[in-house]
Amino acid sequence: MLKYQAIKEGLKKQIQQGVFKVGDYLPSESDLCTRFSITRTTVRKAMEELLKEGYIEKQQGKGSRVRERQTSLGLLTVKGFSEAVGQNIQTEFLQKPVLSVWTSEILFPVSDHDKTEQCLFFERLRMVDNLPVVLERNWFSGAVLPDFLKTQFVEGSFFKTLSRKYLIEVIGSSQELRAERAENHFAEVMQMESGTPVLHISIRFVTNNPQLTIYSELYCNTKKYPVGNSYFL
Amino acid sequence: MLKYQAIKEGLKKQIQQGVFKVGDYLPSESDLCTRFSITRTTVRKAMEELLKEGYIEKQQGKGSRVRERQTSLGLLTVKGFSEAVGQNIQTEFLQKPVLSVWTSEILFPVSDHDKTEQCLFFERLRMVDNLPVVLERNWFSGAVLPDFLKTQFVEGSFFKTLSRKYLIEVIGSSQELRAERAENHFAEVMQMESGTPVLHISIRFVTNNPQLTIYSELYCNTKKYPVGNSYFL
DNA sequence: ATGTATAACTTGTACGTACAAGTTAAATTT
DNA sequence: AAATTTAACTTGTACGTACAAGTTATACAT
Missing domain, CATH: 1.10.10.10 (Winged helix-like DNA-binding domain superfamily/Winged helix DNA-binding domain)
Incomplete structure (x- = not known):
């Protein structure tokens, strides 16, 4: 080497x-x-x-x-999450990590290898001032994450947990953005009128472990808090 | 130096x-x-x-x-623009560059300096297979771009024109993403039903010339062609 | 004619040295 | 005591050298 x-x-x-x-x-x-x-x-x-x-x-x-390494939403961050520190930000688990199944809700194609492995899932609701802003649903193979279901999140962060406990780092991501109508189920959770436009972000996180790809589907209410990002250099 | x-x-x-x-x-x-x-x-x-x-x-x-340097939509590219080469892609000017005014449609705050300068504007419609996909509206100060209104675009690209003819490069950008209902005017241009969700991307391009900031408002029909991006390393 | 070695290029890694420039705390002067 | 200088650190720039590793065209041998 x-x-x-x-x-x-x-x-x-x-x-x-x-x-x-x-x-x-x-x-x-x-x-x-x-x-x-x-x-x-x-x-x-x-x-x-x-x-x-x-x-x-x-x-x-x-x-x-x-430095704090931010790979929270790939390249995108919700305005008000990192910047607006004074705000009242909360994260609530709607579903703690559990054994689940690969679903068609995942818009990126799930690799053939992943399909043969068990699927873990968890779901969180991000809120600013008690207003739901992002619904986050995550799927990934549990094959290389022993005891993940029994593990506590490091500082409440999934990626910090991967890094600290499994030495797994995100090395890239692909994203697709769509504007959609909020379905009934989501509208309810997000406290939105049914049919209201929501920003749907599909992400595939690639990690330094070839056996671990993370599939996330985010649904954002951008009415008050647009999703933003910036780059310089 | x-x-x-x-x-x-x-x-x-x-x-x-x-x-x-x-x-x-x-x-x-x-x-x-x-x-x-x-x-x-x-x-x-x-x-x-x-x-x-x-x-x-x-x-x-x-x-x-x-290398070809891609700064088309900041970090975001419309799937099907660069990748799907085989597709039938067209760009149509709805409004060639003209003298205009600073409008409240620009969601990023326009700098005080820019407000004192004349405002140039142009508007384009990007289509894939004759289907309107992105409506792009751009505003910027003409102060440092002599004869811009008489200038032909280099290879049909605004940014290539800035680079080749004025030696101006984009060195950064900020973006905000929102899911909105299509207003009547846009719905018509985009051939969408009024009220359909559209992805609204507001961009502020920062250039190596402190006097030139470009403000863009993009309206995307993501039904068939989601907006995507990816990064690695 | 065809495959093979060679030589002449390219960028990549690593050595070692010297000084510039920014930061900080301790020593010195006022 | 307070301001100032100094010294000892840090990273940044630039010098010069040597060889490794990848590419390609040419010369050579089969």
């Missing part, structure tokens, strides 16, 4: 396992040089990659600090 | 002006080294940035080639 990749993976694993927590500074570049008997060129290459992948942020003169 | 930035900007400008066209190979790293009397470290840093910003792609053993 290449040296810079070894360093990078080593640091990444320590970040995932919580050896370095969010906000912590990693050892300085020269520290790592002496510790692993390599040159700064190599260390910097590793750090550059961690930066690109969103694990750290750098500041000249200070150091490299572990 | 830093050396690697100078090299990077120089190459970028040549790509924008068409000195290096899409598919062309840039001079090799050692070529650039001798030509500008710098070391490969510096050249590689410049190339790395061009890679990150999407201007080039690299292949070990072959070289660095100019």
